[in-house]
Amino acid sequence: MRTLILNASYEPLVVVPTRRAVLLLLSGKASTVAASGLKLHSRSLTVDAPSVVLLNQFIRVPRRTMTLSRKAALDRYGHVCAYCNKYGDTLDHVIPRARGGTHSWENVLVACFRCNNLKADSLLSELGWKLPFELKAPEASAAALITMRWDVPDWEEYTRPWQYQRMQLAG
Ligand SMILES: [Zn+2]
Incomplete structure (x- = not known):
């Protein structure tokens, strides 16, 4: 009990x-x-x-700082793609992991399948995309x-x- x-x-x-x-x-x-x-x-x-x-x-x-998990990130960002504002349910590493990006709140946001695929292993600057907000670990x-x-x-x-x-x- x-x-x-x-x-x-x-x-x-x-x-x-x-x-x-x-x-x-x-x-x-x-x-x-x-x-x-x-x-x-x-x-x-x-x-x-x-x-x-x-x-x-x-x-x-x-x-304490919230531990990063798929569920925590989707909850935090409300299943909204950071790039197009539509429904999103994938995690995107802003700096791709293949290019040294970390798996941390400072480098992870929620993206839709389409944006995630378009972005692939590119940097935002290479696509002319911008971060809509500053990425920070939530308390x-x-x-x-x-x-x-x-x-x-x-x-x-x-x-x-x-x-x-x-x-x-x-x-
Ligand atoms: Zn999107």
């Missing part, structure tokens, strides 16, 4: 075993936001197992990481508003 922990700002922080979340409740460090409907038993105690708890005090957390919100790893419908309303907050495109 797992519990979603929210920062005092309601931003999702982390997922922990429910027993750890119960300790936070018992020590007064958190309050229940949503119950799981299940009970947790120990020798002396029976408690309602929380599905989501809220920390009573805000804690600062360092930001990972904990919410995005949690959503990727855990598929718990009860948590959606808490993670959804925060998921893409830090994944907006620059410029």
Whole structure:
């Protein structure tokens, strides 16, 4: 059994075993936001197992960079081809891998099949194409990481508003 922990700002922080979340409740460090409907038993105690708890005090957390994957890139760029703005579902290396381009957020965008084929192993400058935006690694919100790893419908309303907050495109 797992519990979603929210920062005092309601931003999702982390997922922990429910027993750890119960300790936070018992020590007064958190309050229940949503119950799981299940009970947790120990020798002396029976408690309602929380599905989501809220920390009573805000804690600062360092930001991490989102790991590049096909799914993360398609999510981030919304399946839109960076070159023609039509539907795209392939990853394109701006500087082709064959010419030393890296597989990183700074060199990867989403392209449609047609643009990807047209571009092939050319540089943008050779085709007269331009980058529509600056390529940067997105910061990972904990919410995005949690959503990727855990598929718990009860948590959606808490993670959804925060998921893409830090994944907006620059410029
Ligand atoms: Zn295209």
